[in-house]
Amino acid sequence: MVFLIKVAIMGAGLSGLACAITLEQNGIIPTIFEKREVVGDRFVNLEIFLSILTKPVTDVISFFTENYGIIIHPVSNIKNLHIYSENEKSKIQGNLGFISLRGRDSDSLENQFSRQLKSKIIFNSKHTYEELLQEYTHVIIATGDAAYTSKIQVFNESLTVSLRGATIEGDFDKYSVCAWLNNKLAPKGYGYLIPLSEKEAQIVIGYPDYNGIKNINEDQLWENFYKEVCTSLEQDLRITDQFKVKNYIIGLCNTPRIGNTFFVGNCFGSVMPFLGFGQFASILTGIYAALDICGKGNYEQLTHKLRESYKNSLALRRGIELLDNKKLDLFVSGLEGKLGERLFNSKYDFLRIGGAILRPITKTK
Numbered sequence: 185m186v187f188l189i190k191v192a193i194m195g196a197g198l199s200g201l202a203c204a205i206t207l208e209q210n211g212i213i214p215t216i217f218e219k220r221e222v223v224g225d226r227f228v229n230l231e232i233f234l235s236i237l238t239k240p241v242t243d244v245i246s247f248f249t250e251n252y253g254i255i256i257h258p259v260s261n262i263k264n265l266h267i268y269s270e271n272e273k274s275k276i277q278g279n280l281g282f283i284s285l286r287g288r289d290s291d292s293l294e295n296q297f298s299r300q301l302k303s304k305i306i307f308n309s310k311h312t313y314e315e316l317l318q319e320y321t322h323v324i325i326a327t328g329d330a331a332y333t334s335k336i337q338v339f340n341e342s343l344t345v346s347l348r349g350a351t352i353e354g355d356f357d358k359y360s361v362c363a364w365l366n367n368k369l370a371p372k373g374y375g376y377l378i379p380l381s382e383k384e385a386q387i388v389i390g391y392p393d394y395n396g397i398k399n400i401n402e403d404q405l406w407e408n409f410y411k412e413v414c415t416s417l418e419q420d421l422r423i424t425d426q427f428k429v430k431n432y433i434i435g436l437c438n439t440p441r442i443g444n445t446f447f448v449g450n451c452f453g454s455v456m457p458f459l460g461f462g463q464f465a466s467i468l469t470g471i472y473a474a475l476d477i478c479g480k481g482n483y484e485q486l487t488h489k490l491r492e493s494y495k496n497s498l499a500l501r502r503g504i505e506l507l508d509n510k511k512l513d514l515f516v517s518g519l520e521g522k523l524g525e526r527l528f529n530s531k532y533d534f535l536r537i538g539g540a541i542l543r544p545i546t547k548t549k
């Protein structure tokens with residue numbers, strides 16, 4: 185039977201645009217509905233793909249190009265990872281991943297993706313899901329906001345996170361990323377620094393909004409983190425711009441597809457709870473939804489591994505939350521040298537192995 189496929193994509197972010205590119209490659213031109221004025225119309229931030237968390241894929245850039253014809257130009261690759269705890273530090277070297285730019289910048293990933301498309305993007309869209317459902321044969325929910333998913337189906341929230349970040353000026357190695365695992369700076373969370381260039385970087389702290397943590401003095405926490413970054417880097421860093429994200433939802437949708445509606449990106453549950461990374465799974469879910477619509481795969485089956493990764497990642501999160509600063513010191517000092525390098529550069533799936541060990545201990549189903 186021949187019928188006309190009409191696809192609406194709600195959201196011109198990573199997952200929605202990856203979906204559109206894949207549909208176009210297969211001869212379907214979707215219509216994209218974007219709430220904002222332009223693609224990537226939000227604060228500019230730096231994000232990373234860390235290869236230890238995307239195994240067996242070690243190089244996401246070549247993976248997306250060679251398997252799905254999606255081109256990503258990263259800001260740079262990551263050669264060094266410096267990890268600081270309260271009293272210890274370690275340095276890990278290798279091909280550790282990539283830095284990407286997001287948001288309101290012409291080189292952001294979302295802008296790179298939109299340039300790979302012919303499809304029409306309707307900006308300032310106020311169309312609701314219900315309206316699109318009436319007009320289109322297939323609807324892709326790609327709003328980057330799990331709260332939208334929970335209007336349509338059950339979204340199993342694991343935690344919400346507060347994030348605060350700043351752009352800083354100083355001297356940086358553009359291939360080196362830093363992370364701080366210290367409950368005094370980011371309770372049960374972590375802080376990080378990602379360089380944009382040799383002169384500019386971004387620092388961020390992120391921590392879960394658990395009871396007890398909710399009562400902390402956020403400004404004091406931020407001040408302490410900023411001072412610690414200056415101390416660790418032995419520099420007086422100048423803040424040029426700041427952002428805050430509240431109630432960032434991390435969870436997993438109950439079902440990836442209802443009828444001809446597909447939930448992709450954060451609406452699927454792409455943000456992995458361990459460190460809050462979601463770019464890899466967001467792009468993949470967009471691609472997988474398109475492949476299903478084109479008759480080249482089954483979305484539920486294709487996303488099964490990502491759901492398992494989510495659960496493994498949640499077990500790792502529950503595991504790391506058990507560590508006080510003394511244990512974090514031990515963990516960080518243990519990563520120094522060959523052990524850390526072997527762990528980060530091995531072909532083994534860290535999430536799967538870590539999840540297998542920690543899921544029973546942390547009672548993560």
Ligand SMILES: Cc1cc2nc3c(=O)[nH]c(=O)nc-3n(C[C@H](O)[C@H](O)[C@H](O)COP(=O)(O)OP(=O)(O)OC[C@H]3O[C@@H](n4cnc5c(N)ncnc54)[C@H](O)[C@@H]3O)c2cc1C
Nearest residue numbers: 195197198199218219231232327328449450461462463466
């Ligand atoms: C501060 C921060 C740091 C992060 N760091 C990392 C990192 O280092 N590594 C990593 O892998 N991940 C990171 N993530 C997570 C990653 O950014 C997300 O998982 C990913 O961007 C989600 O892609 P998406 O397509 O679901 O949503 P997005 O890329 O956010 O796109 C959603 C789009 O939908 C639009 N929209 C919203 N509502 C509507 C509507 N009603 N109608 C139409 N359009 C709508 C939005 O305007 C937006 O354009 C970070 C997230 C944050 C907030």
